[in-house]
Amino acid sequence: MNLNMTLPQRPLTIKRDVLSLPFVYYFSPPIILALLVAMFCMEGPGILRDLQIKQAPLELKDGDIQGSCRTKKAIFTSCEAKLTYAYDGVKHVAETDFMFVDLHSGDYEASIVISKTDPKLATLSLGLSMLWNRIISFLAFGFLLAAGLVLLLLTLFRILRSRGYIRQPGMLSLVPVAITASSESRGRLTLTYADTVREDKTKRMAFTQLEKGAEPIVIGESKGHPVALAAWHEHASVPVLLDSRLERINLAQEERANLLRTLTDQGLIGEQSENHPQAKSQFFVQSLKVFAAAVLLLLVALFGYWLWYVFAAPSQFTSPATDINNMMPAPLNRWACTHLQERFGDQNAPFGCVADDFKSWK
Known part of the structure; x- marks a missing residue:
């Protein structure tokens, strides 16, 4: 079925505020960025110092260690210590702190280790033995935070950019999208949908809140998700989910009536499916499967x-x-x-x- 044939073949505009963004997309990026900076400032210098010590380590038999290690969430262990020691008749005081991932019960044994080439650099033997653990944990958490930040910013940029384009005249095409999550509040549906159904799919995700009493045009199902009809503006980065009354596209009254009649004749509009309220639970099950895998x-x-x-x-x-x-x-x-x-x-x-x-x- 050629969905494009049902739309008027002239530049059209779409009403404003039909693309929404969860509030989390506005305040999460600065929080994630702050976490990244804090993690680099807290863990980075200690890892670089211990890498330098590891090149020429010297374990001291004497010295005073004042500090402790604390385990949080069963696997995240953080250690802080003040080290007082003497080398070649010179007294030194240093501080060390680090974090690693470990399943451990009881106390840790540790001694002071310094660099032969620079005795002012000191750490705990525990920190050196867990160095690769610390590096891998540091890189893993950094990558996850950075990846999350990039994905949030890309989605934010696409939605804001598309909001401006859809209000300008442009050719529209009808595309199917998968509804991946839904919720209802005060008679209004809030939907998350993705371009994952058609052959040249982009897999991009978008969000919308339908007008009170409105429903999406559900035209089928794909991989456990309801498939609905959306309009893609030629200059936008994401499609706009359509409502069953087609009020989101700025059309003349006669054009809207003809389009509704055409879609009804093609079987795309009729008795609305009740599948979309299930999308939220389906999305949860799918996410659970991905997590388990x-x-x-x-x-x-x-x-x-x-x-x-x-x-x-x-x-x-x-x-x-x-x-x-x-x-x-x-x-x-x-x-x-x-x-x-x-x-x-x-x-x-x-x-x-x-x-x-x-x-x-x-």
Whole structure:
């Protein structure tokens, strides 16, 4: 069916305020940007310092450590400490703080480690052993925040840009869109929809709030989501969801009546489907499936990395593999430590396989 044939073939305008934006798209970008800056300022200098120390580390037997580590949300551990030590007869005072991801119960053992080339640089041995854990966590959280910020800004730019274009005359074409979420308040439907149905889909998402009592023109279903009719302005970046009364397009009364009649004859307008209230629950189920798949993929990747550590890692102190091994159930941990001891039994045991003396194999 050629949907374009149902529209008048002349430049048309669309009413204002038919493209909406959730309030979160306005206040979230500055918050995410502030979090990014804060994370870089808090974690970046400590990681750079410990990378420099790791090039020429020297563990001190004496020194005073005043500080503690706190675990939040079961896996996020943050440590702060004031270090007082002497080297070559010179007294130094330094502060260190860092964050890493770990499943751990009980206390951490740590000592002071300084740089041989620059004794003023000092950290905790715990910070060095968790360095790759810290770097990966830092990059992962930074990437997620940056990706979220970019997606929010792109959506914000597209919607605001399209708002201006649709009020200017331009050729319109009818396109199908998938309604991915819906809610109703005081007789008005608020809908989230995406260009994911047609062959040359852009997968772009848009938002709208229909007029009181109005409904979308539901013309089918795709992948569990209701499919509705939308108009795409030739200069806009996203389509505009149409209402069943076609009041969103600025048409002459006769043109609107003819268009409604044509759409009815083609079976696109008739008894409205009641599918759209289900879109919210369908979207939740779909999101749950994606989340479960992502978690499963992550677990498979971590398990594969752990097996590589047990059988092929060049060092028993490879991080964050030592942390993963320590989090394994007791039978798997014992099995891994046995194989690691066969490979590195003449050396000190790593975290996760170490005995109470923090050196020998358990």
